[in-house]
Every structure is written in structure tokens, then in C-alpha cells.
Amino acid sequence: MNEKPSTLRRLDESGVPLLLARLVLGGVFIFLGAKKLGDPVEFLKQIRMFHLLPEEPPVFLNSVAIILPWLEIFTGSALILGTRVRAAASLIVLMLAVFTPAILMRALAIRAESGTPFLDIKFDCGCGTGPVIIWKKLLTNAGLFALAIFGVLSRARRFGDPPTAAVTPPEASRKVKAPRHEAAAKLEPDRGPRPTPVSTPNLSTP
Amino acid sequence: MKTVRKTLADAAMLCVFGATLGFSANQLRESGHIRPLKNYFDKTPQHPVPGVAAPTTASPVSTKGSDDSNAGPSAVTDAAHPDHPYQEISFEAVAALFDDPVQLDQVVFIDARREDVYAQGHIPGAIRCYPYEAERSMEKVMADLEGADKVIVYCGGGDCEDSIFLCRELIDQFEVPYSRVFLYAGGWKEWTKNNMPVE
Numbered sequence: 001m002n003e004k005p006s007t008l009r010r011l012d013e014s015g016v017p018l019l020l021a022r023l024v025l026g027g028v029f030i031f032l033g034a035k036k037l038g039d040p041v042e043f044l045k046q047i048r049m050f051h052l053l054p055e056e057p058p059v060f061l062n063s064v065a066i067i068l069p070w071l072e073i074f075t076g077s078a079l080i081l082g083t084r085v086r087a088a089a090s091l092i093v094l095m096l097a098v099f100t101p102a103i104l105m106r107a108l109a110i111r112a113e114s115g116t117p118f119l120d121i122k123f124d125c126g127c128g129t130g131p132v133i134i135w136k137k138l139l140t141n142a143g144l145f146a147l148a149i150f151g152v153l154s155r156a157r158r159f160g161d162p163p164t165a166a167v168t169p170p171e172a173s174r175k176v177k178a179p180r181h182e183a184a185a186k187l188e189p190d191r192g193p194r195p196t197p198v199s200t201p202n203l204s205t206p
Numbered sequence: 207m208k209t210v211r212k213t214l215a216d217a218a219m220l221c222v223f224g225a226t227l228g229f230s231a232n233q234l235r236e237s238g239h240i241r242p243l244k245n246y247f248d249k250t251p252q253h254p255v256p257g258v259a260a261p262t263t264a265s266p267v268s269t270k271g272s273d274d275s276n277a278g279p280s281a282v283t284d285a286a287h288p289d290h291p292y293q294e295i296s297f298e299a300v301a302a303l304f305d306d307p308v309q310l311d312q313v314v315f316i317d318a319r320r321e322d323v324y325a326q327g328h329i330p331g332a333i334r335c336y337p338y339e340a341e342r343s344m345e346k347v348m349a350d351l352e353g354a355d356k357v358i359v360y361c362g363g364g365d366c367e368d369s370i371f372l373c374r375e376l377i378d379q380f381e382v383p384y385s386r387v388f389l390y391a392g393g394w395k396e397w398t399k400n401n402m403p404v405e
Contacts, residue, residue, distance in 0.1 A: 037231075039238060040232070040235075040238045040240055041238050041240065041336075041338040041339070042320070044240060044246065044338075048247060055245060055247050055248075056245060057243075057245075058242075058243060058244060058245040058246070058247075059242050059243055062240050062241070062242045062243070062244070062246075063242055065240055066228045066229060066232045066240055066242065067221075067225045067228040068224075068228075070223075070224040070225075070227045070228040070231065071220065071221065071224035071225075071228070073224075074220050074223055074224045074227075075220060078220065084216040084217075084219070084220060086209070086212075086213045086216070087212075087214075087215075087216030087217040087219075087220060088216075088217075088220060090213055090217050091217050091220060091221070152213075
């Protein structure tokens with residue numbers, strides 16, 4: 001007897017949670033990228049403060065300031081348009097994984113230097129929103145990180161990347177419809193169980 | 207595995223698009239243009255005026271050695287700053303210059319802050335020159351600097367470093383003699399704290 005998919009799995013495969021995550025994440029990153037583009041020099045000054053890259057040679061630091069806002073806009077747009085979703089979400093995971101700990105480290109350094117209570121620490125993290133209360137920023141980033149991870153791991157591709165050539169039309173159709181027509185699927189012996197996680201990667205392969 | 211490869215390929219493609227558009231848009235920008243190979247955060251002048259020894263960050267020149275006879279020992283701080291090679295000028299000295307109309311004629315104040323912050327208030331008569339876009343203000347600054355004995359550079363005060371970078375730009379790009387460039391480290395914060403006039 002086939003195992004009944006969990007409610008969470010069915011919810012994921014409906015595509016709605018991923019669509020919402022994409023819209024939120026995409027909107028936020030397009031907004032933040034556009035804000036950074038408004039004052040790239042200020043962004044350059046702020047990322048220098050994280051000491052993630054050497055100042056000499058300057059090409060690395062300057063290139064990050066030139067490219068990153070556009071990369072945020074590109075990844076945000078890809079998420080909203082529903083194309084290259086997994087790649088865009090992966091890049092956002094990477095960006096957040098680099099900058100969020102850097103923000104935390106800088107906040108801790110400020111606390112050690114000035115004795116300011118952690119919850120009162122406020123500075124411009126170069127995120128595009130000006131000076132912010134840092135614990136709130138970290139919390140927001142954690143939320144965005146969770147959404148991006150979901151974007152990478154989600155099996156749903158409804159409302160987004162179309163089924164790829166590696167998947168035959170009936171399989172692709174079954175993948176989308178199965179959660180909503182559980183009873184009908186059981187009546188058709190040739191359909192078998194829902195694709196397992198092992199088979200998932202093929203669905204988005206060209 | 208195929209999914210991982212496709213994801214990596216797509217991510218690389220997004221990065222290439224981002225980089226291409228980023229560099230192209232940066233080239234087309236008039237305001238906020240970043241030169242990829244320029245070190246905006248170098249505190250030491252690279253091309254000092256011939257005949258004037260340029261100090262290095264490692265061995266800052268004492269301000270007492272300034273060849274500017276008008277400066278006087280009280281006009282500058284005695285201790286050389288470990289973080290930059292420029293001669294600093296104290297608030298008292300700046301205020302004294304500001305209150306003396308004769309001396310004020312020989313002084314040019316340069317505000318190194320952003321345009322929007324400058325617009326909210328600045329030292330009366332100060333001209334604005336953002337160190338990251340110094341070339342754009344070059345004509346106006348050069349005209350104002352003609353005949354000036356002292357060029358006093360300031361920014362927000364506190365941990366603001368833009369005035370230091372502007373000092374370097376003045377010496378490197380504008381070829382202002384090192385001895386005429388004074389860094390007012392207290393900056394806008396100290397100026398307003400002492401209830402000095404603003405414009």
C-alpha cells in the first residue's frame with residue numbers, strides 16, 4: 001500500500017508556499033538591490049567596514065560593490081518570474097550566509113568596543129535600508145534565509161520552472177495533479193506512487 | 207546530480223549577467239561611478255607635489271615641521287596622528303581663523319560629506335567635494351583654492367574618514383601642496399556642538 005504523503009508535502013507540492021516565498025524573497029531583493037544602486041559609493045563604504053575583502057588590490061572590493069546590487073535584482077527578478085528558481089534561491093542563500101554572520105561579528109565588535117547593549121546596537125549594514133537596529137536585521141535575515149532554503153529544497157515547480165524535457169508529459173502532469181486528486185490517482189493502477197525525493201532532481205533537469 | 211549541475215550552471219549564468227550589467231551600468235553612471243582599480247580608502251598620498259616630502263602612514267610628519275608660516279604652533283595639533291599622515295587643526299584654531307575676517311580670506315573650507323548631508327547644513331562658505339567623486343568637483347574646487355593659504359578639510363567628525371581620503375585626493379589629484387592641507391578631525395559634530403554658525 002502506498003504511503004499517504006504528509007500534509008506538508010502536499011502543501012509544498014501545491015506550489016502555493018513556494019510561490020509566496022518567491023514573491024516575498026524576490027520583492028525584498030529587488031527592493032534592496034535598487035536601493036543600493038541609488039548610492040553605490042555608500043554601499044562600497046559599508047561593505048568595506050565588514051573587512052571581508054582586502055583593500056589592496058582594490059578591484060575585489062570595488063567589483064563586489066558594482067556587481068552585488070545587480071545580482072540581487074537579477075536573483076529577485078528570477079524568483080518573481082519563476083525561472084531559475086533553485087539557482088536564484090541558492091545565490092541568495094550564499095549572500096545571506098556571508099553577510100549575516102559579518103553583520104553579527106561587526107555588532108559584537110561594536111559591543112565589545114563601546115559597551116553598548118546588543119539590543120541597542122544600530123548601524124548602517126550596507127543593506128540598503130540605512131541605519132537599522134541590528135537584532136531586528138539579523139532576525140529578518142534569518143527569515144529570508146529560511147525562505148531561500150525553502151526555495152532551494154522545495155519540490156514544487158508549479159507556477160514556476162516548467163517541467164523539463166527529461167520528464168515525460170504524463171509524469172509531469174501527474175506530479176502536479178496528484179496531490180489534488182488523491183482518490184482518482186488510487187483508481188489508476190499505472191500511476192503508482194508519487195515521485196520519491198530520489199526522482200525529484202530529474203524533474204528540473206533539461 | 208544533474209540538478210546540482212543545472213543549479214550551478216544557472217547560478218553562474220545569473221552571476222555573469224549580474225556582472226555584465228553591473229560593469230556596464232557603472233561605466234554609464236555619471237554620479238556614483240566606481241573605478242574598479244582605484245583604491246578609495248588609501249590614506250597616504252601617492253603623488254606628492256615635487257619638492258614637498260610626502261609622509262607615509264608609518265612615519266607621520268610632525269605638524270610642527272609645517273612650512274606654512276601662518277599656521278603657527280597653536281593652529282595645529284602637536285601630536286602626529288597614528289592613523290593618517292596629515293596635519294590636524296584643532297577646533298580652537300579653526301574658530302580663531304573663522305572669527306578673523308583677514309585670515310578667513312586666505313582660508314578655504316572643504317566639506318567632504320555627501321551632498322544631501324551638506325545641503326542640510328555646513329560651515330559657512332564651505333565648498334563641497336566628495337572624495338569618491340572628487341573629479342566631478344575639480345573645476346570649482348580648483349577655482350576656489352587659488353590663492354588660499356590654508357585648505358581646511360572636514361567631514362562628519364567622530365569615526366568619519368572621508369576628510370582623510372579627501373586630503374589625499376587634494377594632494378594627488380588637485381596637486382595642492384601638502385603644507386596647505388589641514389584636517390579638521392572634529393568636523394561637523396564638534397562645530398555644531400560648540401554652537402558655531404552654520405549655513
